[in-house]
Amino acid sequence: QSVLTQPPSASGTPGQRVTISCSGVISNIGSNTVNWYQHLPGAAPRVLIYSNKLRPSGVPDRFSGSKSGTSASLAIRGLQSEDEADYYCSAWDDSLNGPVFGGGTKLTVL
Amino acid sequence: QVQLQESGPGLVKPSQTLALTCTVSGGSISGSEYYWSWLRQPPGKGLEYIGHIFHGGSTYYNPSLGGRASISVDTSTNQVSLKVNSVTGADTAVYYCANMYGKADQWGYYYYVMDVWGQGTTVAVS
Numbered sequence: 001q002s003v004l005t006q007p008p009s010a011s012g013t014p015g016q017r018v019t020i021s022c023s024g025v026i027s028n029i030g031s032n033t034v035n036w037y038q039h040l041p042g043a044a045p046r047v048l049i050y051s052n053k054l055r056p057s058g059v060p061d062r063f064s065g066s067k068s069g070t071s072a073s074l075a076i077r078g079l080q081s082e083d084e085a086d087y088y089c090s091a092w093d094d095s096l097n098g099p100v101f102g103g104g105t106k107l108t109v110l
Numbered sequence: 111q112v113q114l115q116e117s118g119p120g121l122v123k124p125s126q127t128l129a130l131t132c133t134v135s136g137g138s139i140s141g142s143e144y145y146w147s148w149l150r151q152p153p154g155k156g157l158e159y160i161g162h163i164f165h166g167g168s169t170y171y172n173p174s175l176g177g178r179a180s181i182s183v184d185t186s187t188n189q190v191s192l193k194v195n196s197v198t199g200a201d202t203a204v205y206y207c208a209n210m211y212g213k214a215d216q217w218g219y220y221y222y223v224m225d226v227w228g229q230g231t232t233v234a235v236s
Contacts, residue, residue: 002156033221037157044206044227045157051221088157092222098170099210099222104156 003028003100004089011108017077020105022089024070028100032092034072036065039086039104048087049074076107084109112137114207114228122235128197132190132207132228140185141165145210147224148181148192150203158203160192162210197235204230 005023012018022034036049047056049065052072064075072091076083089102118130132146139146147162161171163181171179180193194201208224215221 033215033219035221035223037224039157044229045208045224046227047223047225050223050225051215051219054215056225086156090224096170096173098161098172099159099224101157101159 002103003093003096004091004102006087006089006102006105008103009106009108011110012076012079013110014079014081016079017075018079018107019076020074020087020089020107022072022074022102024072024091024100026070027095028070028091028093029067029072030070031094034065034067035090036063036074037088037090039088041085045088079109081109083107112209112226114209114226116205116207116228116231118205118231118233120232120234122197122201122233124198124235125196128192128194128201128233128235130192130205130207130231130233132192134188134190134209138185139165139183139188139190143211145212145222146181146183146190147208147210148179148190149206149208149224151206151230152200152203157206160194160205163190199235202233202235204232206230
């Protein structure tokens with residue numbers, strides 16, 4: 001069982017906006033920043049959003065992140081077929097003194 | 111740009127020790143302020159953080175592994191190693207190495223992020 005809670009699945013049609021939620025507690029999301037990773041089949045995971053809302057160079061601005069209290073969200077607007085992947089949230093946990101992950105959300109583009 | 115490549119046996123017998131190596135290229139482990147990390151993804155499940163070693167030798171291990179994991183670095187070969195002892199079928203997974211760093215953003219919020227990952231290596235326990 002993962003420390004952070006994500007919905008197991010999400011879906012949308014091309015061009016739509018979808019959001020993926022991530023819930024934690026005070027010791028992780030409540031006290032630290034959140035990262036989002038995209039994991040395409042057969043590829044290495046890559047960071048999509050770091051420090052709640054920052055995008056590494058090369059990540060389209062269709063992807064955005066936000067955080068409020070002990071929850072965070074990843075939003076994808078203008079959904080494209082290549083966005084079909086697993087998405088993971090992660091945050092440092094002060095109680096464990098290490099990073100924790102959500103269980104992942106499988107995004108399907110219908 | 112740092113690149114990471116995992117290697118090791120693809121099959122391990124139950125109760126034995128799983129041993130993997132992550133070869134770092136494009137940068138030196140020695141003196142770097144990265145957390146050299148290992149993660150895994152069991153079949154049909156999500157990513158699980160195994161642990162890391164920081165420069166200076168301090169380590170962190172996910173309590174979920176029950177003290178069975180060990181991470182070390184060899185600066186002479188620029189490699190990071192993972193050992194998991196007393197393996198069972200539950201240790202079957204794709205294993206990834208990644209480098210994580212901590213930094214303050216422009217607003218002063220501190221973040222830890224894994225920005226370079228290896229391609230992963232599949233290990234089956236059977």
